[in-house]
Amino acid sequence: MSSDTLYDVFERLSRAYGPQHWWPGENPFEIMVGAVLTQNTAWTNVEKAIDNLREVDALAFEAIVAMKDEQLAELIRPAGYYRVKTGRLKNLLQFITERYDGSLEIMFDGDVASLREGLLSVNGIGPETADSIILYAGNKLTFVVDTYTARIFKRHGWIEAEADYHAIKDFFEYSLEDDVSLWNEYHALLVQVGKNHCRAKPKCNECPLQDILPESGMMDLDQG
DNA sequence: GACCAGGCACATC
DNA sequence: GATGTGCATGGT
Numbered sequence: 001m002s003s004d005t006l007y008d009v010f011e012r013l014s015r016a017y018g019p020q021h022w023w024p025g026e027n028p029f030e031i032m033v034g035a036v037l038t039q040n041t042a043w044t045n046v047e048k049a050i051d052n053l054r055e056v057d058a059l060a061f062e063a064i065v066a067m068k069d070e071q072l073a074e075l076i077r078p079a080g081y082y083r084v085k086t087g088r089l090k091n092l093l094q095f096i097t098e099r100y101d102g103s104l105e106i107m108f109d110g111d112v113a114s115l116r117e118g119l120l121s122v123n124g125i126g127p128e129t130a131d132s133i134i135l136y137a138g139n140k141l142t143f144v145v146d147t148y149t150a151r152i153f154k155r156h157g158w159i160e161a162e163a164d165y166h167a168i169k170d171f172f173e174y175s176l177e178d179d180v181s182l183w184n185e186y187h188a189l190l191v192q193v194g195k196n197h198c199r200a201k202p203k204c205n206e207c208p209l210q211d212i213l214p215e216s217g218m219m220d221l222d223q224g
Numbered sequence: 225g226a227c228c229a230g231g232c233a234c235a236t237c
Numbered sequence: 238g239a240t241g242t243g244c245a246t247g248g249t
Contacts, residue, residue: 039231045247046230080246084232126232146230191230200228 001158003175009209010182013189016208020188023136025050028104030059031137035129036088037079048078061102065093088124095122108138116142127165135187141180143172144187148194155198156212 024043025031030050037046052075053059058067073086093102099118100107107115112134119130131144145168153159159171176182197207204210 035230038229040229040244041231041246042229042248044229045245048247078246080229081231081244082246084244088232124232128231132230144230148230187230194230 006175012208017192022188028137035132041080046079049076112140145169149190152198
């Protein structure tokens with residue numbers, strides 16, 4: 001699809017939903033924790049887990065590092081996969097301790113490419129989580145691709161059905177101007193429209209994107 | 225009760 | 238390299 005169409009999509013979503021103020025979270029550390037907890041999980045469940053951590057003053061780097069695994073697991077339980085995510089959070093904090101002396105400020109100060117590579121080397125941090133941390137916690141330029149992004153653009157035929165994470169990421173990054181605020185807002189809006197209309201069973205009625213002509217390969221969308 | 229959610233790692237072929 | 242499976246809670 002053309003760069004103009006990509007901006008058109010953004011404008012429509014922006015008009016329909018307004019500013020998204022992403023990421024929901026008070027500070028970079030909280031955003032980073034949320035990025036792990038929300039893996040394949042509804043945000044409402046993540047909120048419960050984050051509230052639990054906050055209640056016991058455990059929404060902080062040293063507090064989580066010091067916590068026993070069973071204790072952390074119990075607190076984040078509402079977010080699901082709680083045993084797995086306990087390990088992932090610990091792995092991430094250990095990485096930051098070792099490489100950046102436990103400082104998010106130092107971590108986000110350096111080169112984005114090497115930070116991304118480092119995050120991806122952590123067991124439990126995949127491309128979406130790494131990019132979410134870099135963009136939303138670090139305010140650094142990287143585009144976040146998620147299930148909704150792929151689903152929306154593939155269903156409309158705007159990207160090829162076989163495109164993988166990096167192909168989609170490259171497509172957005174190449175087509176859009178380098179602007180952290182734009183990339184932040186664009187991903188947030190895609191999640192918003194995805195939640196409302198582009199789930200497994202699509203509801204295309206009243207979707208802000210419904211009357212954009214597909215460029216190819218559009219599936220039958222009005223069965224939801 | 226079935227289905228789904230802002231993924232990721234690992235086993236198996 | 239492609240495909241399948243485990244991980245788990247809570248809302249619809």
